[in-house]
Amino acid sequence: MRTSDCDILIVPGWSGSGPDHWQTRWEQKLSTARRVEQDDWYRIDLAAWTARLVAEVDASRRPVILVAHSAGVPLIAHAAPKLPQGKVRAAFLVATPSERAVRAIPDADPAFTPFPREPLPFPSVLVASRTDQYCPYDEAADLALAWGSALVDAGDSGHLNAASGHGPWPEGLMRFAGMLKRL
Structure with a gap:
């Protein structure tokens, strides 16, 4: 699948991925990409965030590819049963937080x-x-196994965000392109 054949929905986590974050750069670079905007990036609200993601998938006219970072990753797992069957073709999930890390976020919805x-x-x-300071590798591997996700070991990369030196993140874009090619 080519990027022109799908709607790429960028799903940030807590704080919304700033201007130097690879998600923002990909959104600007990929012509069919758009961000799933939340009303409040600093208050994780399961019902509101899920409803927004479902609405964006519903509004898409082409097959959907989800690209999530941090709290956007478990958001996809929460929303998956509510998404239109067959519309989402794949998800590229990066740097899931642990449940402990999410519970430590001020104003995070306990649900x-x-x-x-x-x-x-x-x-x-x-x-x-x-x-990753927000999720031990073994916990991420356990989630990958539960979700049926292919696990990619990014080595010593921190939280895979701008603060860890992953602004443009060309290796990630190549991995993403490889995933699309296999669809």
Whole structure:
């Protein structure tokens, strides 16, 4: 599948991925990409965030590819049963937080944890770092197994965000392109 054949929905986590974040850069670079906007990026509200994601998938005219970072990753797991069957073709999941990390966020909805453990109804890749301060690698690997996601070991990469030196993140874009090619 080519990027021109699908709607790429960028699903940030808490704080919304700033201007130097790879998600923002991909959104600007990929012509069919758009961000799933939330009313409040600093208050994780399971019902509101899920409803917005479902509405964006519903509004898409082409097959959907989800690209999530941090709290956007478990949001996809929460929303998956509510998404139109067959419309989402794949998900590229990066740097999931642990449940403990989400519970530590001020104003995080307690309903956001525990994370769903059912397999996702579409192919997915979960990229995890060995040095992510928000999720130990073994917890990310356990979630990948539960969700049926292919696990990609990103090595010593921190939280895979601008603060960890992953602004443009060309390696991630190549991995994303590889996932699309296999669809």
